[in-house]
Amino acid sequence: MHNSGPILSIQNVTKRFRNNAGDWFHAVNDVSLSVAQGEIVALVGESGSGKSTLGRIALGLIRPDSGSVCLDGRDLAGLSPAELRAARRRMQPVFQDPTASLNPRKTIRALLAQASHPDAIELEAYAIGLLESVGLTPGSEYLARFPHELSGGQRQRVAVARALAMQPALILADEALSGADVSIRGQILNLLLDIRQKRNVAYLMITHDISVARAFADRVAVMMRGRIVEHGPAGEVLTNPTHDYTRSLLAAVPEL
C-alpha cells in the first residue's frame, strides 16, 4: 500500500455495449490512465464520450471486455469477492446530486455509521470527526439532523464526509459539482484541497466543467467517443490544446 506506484492504473481497457438497434459500439476503446497517490486527475468530455463508463470500470462496478484495472498494483480481475469488496472501499464515489444520493429517511449519524470502515470504533466520535473534517463544526450538532434540514452546500459536505468514512485512497467525483452554485463549488473545491493535504487522498474527477478541470486538476485526459484524445498537465492541455476536439471544446465554453 505504501509503494510509490500509482494507486489506480487502468491499462488498455475496452468496453462495448449494444445500442437499441442491437449494434455493438465501443463505450471505452483501448484507454489507459493512471492516478498517483494524492494526485488530481480530471477526465473531461461531452456526454456520450465514455467518461462515466470509464469511472464505473475504475470502481470495479463494470467489468471491462479487455484490459486491466489495477488498484495498488493488484489486478481487480484476480481478486476474490471479499478482496474486491475491500478494494472497493479504497475508492469512494461522490455523485452529482447529494439530495438523491443521501437517504432522506436516515439521520446524518446513521448515514455515516452505515458508510464507516469496518475497523472504525466508537462510531459516534468517528462520525463527529468526519463532519468536522468537512467543515461542519461542531460535528455533534449535525448528527441528529436529516439531509433535508441542511443547505445544499452542507449536503455536499455530508456526501464528502460519507466518502471519507471508508478512509479511501481515491475519491471518484462524477460531476460532483455540476448542479452546485459557483459559490458552493468554490467551498467544496477548497474542502477537497484541504482533505488532500491532510489525508493524501487522490481524486479522479469526471467533469464537463473546463474551468474547474484547469484550475483544480494536476493532469487532464480529454475523452471523445470512447478514446482519450489528449492527455497532459491540466494547465497546459486546457490552455494550449493540440487536439482539434479539445480546441473545439474550449472554444464552446464562454469564458469570463
Next chain:
Amino acid sequence: MTSPQAKPLVEISDLHLSYTMQRATIQASRGASLTIAPGEAVGLVGESGSGKSTLARALLGLNDPKSTRIDSGSIFVDGTDVTRFGERDWRVLRGSSLSMVFQDPLSFLNPVMRIDRQIVEAIPKSMRAEGVSERVDDLLRLVKLPQAARRSYPHELSGGMRQRVLLAMALASKPKLLVADEPTTALDVTTQAEIMDLLGELRQRLGMAMLLISHDLGLVSKACERIYVMYAGRTVEWGPGSSILKTPAHPYTKGLFDSARALRLPNGLFATIGGDVPNLAHKIEGCPFRMRCPLAMPKCTTMSPATQVLGQDGHWVRCWAAQDSGIAPAQGNDVKNA
C-alpha cells in the same frame, strides 16, 4: 439597439412578492427592479434561491394566483400595467408579446404528438388564418431544424433539437420578448454554443428582446448587453455587462464572478462566497448579504442600502461599502465557513 431614451418594453419597479408554501410565507421578491428596452438582451444572475425564476414567472404571469401575491411595486409590459392582471389577460399577453423557453424541453413537449402539430398549436388563433403549414416551415427554417423533423416525436430528437422545437414554438407568436430560463443548462457545451448563437441571430433578425436567466455567468456575459445581479429577492447591482465584469461594485457580484472564474487566490484556495443564501421565509433587517460580506459594517445591520449610481453608463448598486472605483480584492474564505 439599447438607447436609454427608448420607452422600456418591460419595467419592473420595486416589486415585493410573496407566496405560501406548506403554511410558510416565502417573500421571494423583496425590492426587485428591472427594465428591458425593445430589442435588448438582458441577463439575470444570482445563486439558486435568489428569486430569479420567481421574478421571471411574475413577468410572465406564471405564478399560481392562488398562492402568490404581489404585495407592492409594479410590472409594466409595453406600457400596460400588468400588476393586477387576471389569467385571461395574461393569456392574451403571452400570445402576443411574451414567450419563454426553459431548461428541460422534454417536459414541455407532448411525448405522443408529432413536432409539426405541437408547433401549430403554439401559433396563436389570430395568426392561423393564412397558411399554417407554410408558417410551420418558416419556423422550422428559423430555428434551423430540418424539414424531416416535422414528422418526428420528441423522443426521436436530440436535446439540442428539442430545444430548437421549443424555440420555434416560442417564436410562433412573434413575441417582443423571449424569457429564457437556463435554456442550455442540460446541454453539452458545443450544443449550448450552437443554441446561444442561434438565439443571438434570431434576436437580430426579429428585433426581439431577451431576458436570459442563468447561473452561468460566462454565458450571460457573452450573450447580454446588460446584467442584473439578484440576491435574496432584490436586484443588488445592474448595468452594462462590460462594466459589471470589469468593475463589480457589490461584494456579492465580485464574489460570484471570482467563484465562476474558478479563480485561485495567492494562498492557493479557490475564491468563494462563504455561507449560504438566507431563508426567504424570514424577515431580514438591513442588507441581506451582510452575513456573508467581507466588507460588512455596523450600518449594514440596521439600514437597507440605498441605490446609488456609478459613473455615466447606467451602472447601479445597492451597497453601503461600494465605491465608484470598485472594491478591494476578495479575501480567501476559510474552508470551515459552512
